[in-house]
Amino acid sequence: MTGQHVVFYAFAALAVFGALATVTRRNPVVAAVWLVATFVAVAACYILLSATFLAAIQVLVYGGAMMVLFVFVIMVLDVDERGRVEHRRPSRIARIGYYGSLVASGGFLVWVLLGTLARQYLKPGADLGGRPDFGSAEDVGQLLFTKYLFAFEAVSLLLLAAVIGTVVVARSHRERVKEAVRSGMAPEARVAAGLGEHEGEAGAIAPGGPTPITDFGAPSATGHDGGN
Amino acid sequence: MLPITHFLYLAFALFIIGSAGVLLRRNVLIVLMSVELMLNAGNIVLVAFARMWGNTDGQVLAMFTIAVAAAEAAVGLAIVVSLFRSRTGTDIDDLSLLRD
Numbered sequence: 001m002t003g004q005h006v007v008f009y010a011f012a013a014l015a016v017f018g019a020l021a022t023v024t025r026r027n028p029v030v031a032a033v034w035l036v037a038t039f040v041a042v043a044a045c046y047i048l049l050s051a052t053f054l055a056a057i058q059v060l061v062y063g064g065a066m067m068v069l070f071v072f073v074i075m076v077l078d079v080d081e082r083g084r085v086e087h088r089r090p091s092r093i094a095r096i097g098y099y100g101s102l103v104a105s106g107g108f109l110v111w112v113l114l115g116t117l118a119r120q121y122l123k124p125g126a127d128l129g130g131r132p133d134f135g136s137a138e139d140v141g142q143l144l145f146t147k148y149l150f151a152f153e154a155v156s157l158l159l160l161a162a163v164i165g166t167v168v169v170a171r172s173h174r175e176r177v178k179e180a181v182r183s184g185m186a187p188e189a190r191v192a193a194g195l196g197e198h199e200g201e202a203g204a205i206a207p208g209g210p211t212p213i214t215d216f217g218a219p220s221a222t223g224h225d226g227g228n
Numbered sequence: 229m230l231p232i233t234h235f236l237y238l239a240f241a242l243f244i245i246g247s248a249g250v251l252l253r254r255n256v257l258i259v260l261m262s263v264e265l266m267l268n269a270g271n272i273v274l275v276a277f278a279r280m281w282g283n284t285d286g287q288v289l290a291m292f293t294i295a296v297a298a299a300e301a302a303v304g305l306a307i308v309v310s311l312f313r314s315r316t317g318t319d320i321d322d323l324s325l326l327r328d
Binding site: 004005008012015016019020022023025028031032035038039042045046048049050051053054057058061062065066069070073074076077102106110131134135139140142143144147148151152155158159161162163165166167169170171172173 | 230234235238241242244245246248249251252253255257258260261262264265268271272275276278279282284285287288290291292294295296297298299300301302303305306307308309310312313
């Protein structure tokens with residue numbers, strides 16, 4: 001049991017525990033904080049695999065940027081602890097079938113994977129004696145800007161598309177109406193697209209509640225049937 | 229020297245937990261976080277095999293995965309915001325427009 005083992009088991013345990021807590025917590029904010037702990041533990045595992053640059057990227061992008069995004073959205077949405085869940089328990093047979101099939105499929109997956117892994121002879125790792133800079137920023141960058149240059153540019157395009165898509169999707173109904181008016185859309189066409197000026201305003205203050213015309217249709221009245 | 233299998237077991241555990249979260253939870257935010265967990269598990273496997281072969285290609289691919297995960301989280305959270313505006317909730321079972 002070397003020091004490397006101790007570090008690995010400590011951080012692997014933290015990663016698994018953090019993942020379990022992320023999935024089981026009711027409050028999304030608490031889950032997000034546990035997710036950060038998992039990401040940091042995974043970054044420690046990257047260092048054990050001598051991927052130092054990737055560990056830094058993991059902490060910066062996942063632990064920093066993505067978590068801020070998550071927590072910011074949660075705070076803006078002001079979600080209550082249960083995410084407004086109305087609770088109706090399904091029948092006993094439905095529950096037994098639901099969880100039973102879940103356990104069976106999960107067990108099958110475990111069985112196949114462990115069986116596959118047990119038959120593999122995996123070397124502890126290639127000898128890195130000649131390459132002390134394995135996984136450094138220079139090492140990764142060298143490959144990123146030569147062999148994977150096209151993929152790199154494609155990812156930059158993807159990120160641009162994601163930014164534009166995010167802005168478009170997250171617009172409010174009022175902004176969309178304003179945009180349609182500014183672009184000189186015909187009034188009939190606007191009404192047909194659900195962007196009528198008075199319609200939108202009337203919907204926003206309708207006595208039916210705070211749900212104006214939406215992209216998602218009317219809320220279903222069927223309630224829920226399922227687990228947690 | 230740690231055997232690579234240990235890292236594969238860790239990635240396996242994280243992936244199972246993440247997929248269980250996607251399947252069982254109904255809060256959209258937690259489902260998105262579970263997807264991130266699964267992507268992280270894939271990254272661990274990529275990096276572990278990169279170490280095993282002494283080859284940096286796997287680490288570059290893991291970087292691409294991180295970039296794609298960031299884009300996915302941004303668009304997913306935008307959809308959550310739009311959803312919350314219109315439905316006043318983040319319950320995934322409310323999204324049944326295409327079903328009925």
